[in-house]
Amino acid sequence: MAIFYNQATLSYNGNVTASNMITGEIVEVLSASKNAVVDTYSPENETVFVITAVNSGNEDYTGLTITDDLGEYTFGEEEIPLVPLTYTAGSVNYYINGVQQPAPMVTSTSPLVISGIDVPAEGNAVIIYSAKANSFAPMGSGAIITNTAAITGPGVGTPIIATAVISALDTADLTISKSLTPSAVQENGQLTYTFVIQNYGSLPATADDTVIFRDVFDPIIVPSEVVFNDRAWIQGVNYNYDLRTGEFTSVEGQITVPEAEFTQDDVTGAWTVKPGTSILTIKGRITTG
Numbered sequence: 491m492a493i494f495y496n497q498a499t500l501s502y503n504g505n506v507t508a509s510n511m512i513t514g515e516i517v518e519v520l521s522a523s524k525n526a527v528v529d530t531y532s533p534e535n536e537t538v539f540v541i542t543a544v545n546s547g548n549e550d551y552t553g554l555t556i557t558d559d560l561g562e563y564t565f566g567e568e569e570i571p572l573v574p575l576t577y578t579a580g581s582v583n584y585y586i587n588g589v590q591q592p593a594p595m596v597t598s599t600s601p602l603v604i605s606g607i608d609v610p611a612e613g614n615a616v617i618i619y620s621a622k623a624n625s626f627a628p629m630g631s632g633a634i635i636t637n638t639a640a641i642t643g644p645g646v647g648t649p650i651i652a653t654a655v656i657s658a659l660d661t662a663d664l665t666i667s668k669s670l671t672p673s674a675v676q677e678n679g680q681l682t683y684t685f686v687i688q689n690y691g692s693l694p695a696t697a698d699d700t701v702i703f704r705d706v707f708d709p710i711i712v713p714s715e716v717v718f719n720d721r722a723w724i725q726g727v728n729y730n731y732d733l734r735t736g737e738f739t740s741v742e743g744q745i746t747v748p749e750a751e752f753t754q755d756d757v758t759g760a761w762t763v764k765p766g767t768s769i770l771t772i773k774g775r776i777t778t779g
Contacts, residue, residue: 519547524652554643574627629752633658663691688765697743710736711774
């Protein structure tokens with residue numbers, strides 16, 4: 491709500507007289523909110539945003555524009571503008587009172603500008619779109635992106651602001667890759683499987699996370715050495731192996747992986763991720779039965 495004041499003057503024969511001061515109030519009937527479907531982000535993953543505009547008045551709003559800063563922030567002493575989110579092309583969906591409408595026009599993607607939005611009297615409009623975290627998205631524990639949208643257009647005095655805050659995913663984020671040496675091995679020959687487990691998350695994977703590794707070797711091997719992060723594993727203590735089926739399973743809590751390291755370039759402001767890494771190697775001889 492906005493209060494306004496007004497006073498008139500009357501000039502005659504070199505004299506000026508003033509009227510009484512009147513006070514009025516502009517009742518704002520258009521409001522907006524913004525939410526993220528999931529309030530966390532991680533590198534290269536998409537976040538879906540929902541903007542809801544509500545018109546409690548008895549007049550339609552037409553031809554409105556939404557301008558979304560995609561989380562823009564300034565970096566360094568020179569206050570370089572960085573945009574941590576990238577709009578996903580073609581992702582805008584638009585509803586009036588729950589009924590889907592033709593997609594509105596996107597006239598800019600950074601900032602994201604969506605035009606031609608109508609909000610009917612005593613009704614609402616919902617705009618849904620997605621954006622992906624890019625290399626300028628702050629990373630690490632406690633990092634956030636503050637994403638702000640402004641609604642402007644005919645009948646709107648002060649821009650209507652709606653903000654959503656999303657946080658960097660604060661958890662372990664594991665991947666695994668597998669390699670074989672040598673790639674061609676003779677019958678009854680020796681081979682080595684190497685498994686690289688990487689953590690792209692801000693928290694380590696600890697024994698409490700109960701990570702379990704499993705593989706079924708085909709052809710079946712007779713393990714001769716199992717090493718995790720340069721520490722020899724013992725069957726029945728660190729892992730179990732079924733020589734009949736070739737199934738190898740780590741004991742719960744034996745797989746741990748350190749957290750990733752996040753750094754921001756001093757010049758460009760881009761973030762890089764150095765994943766935490768653990769390595770499991772399993773050496774053995776092929777058995778044909």
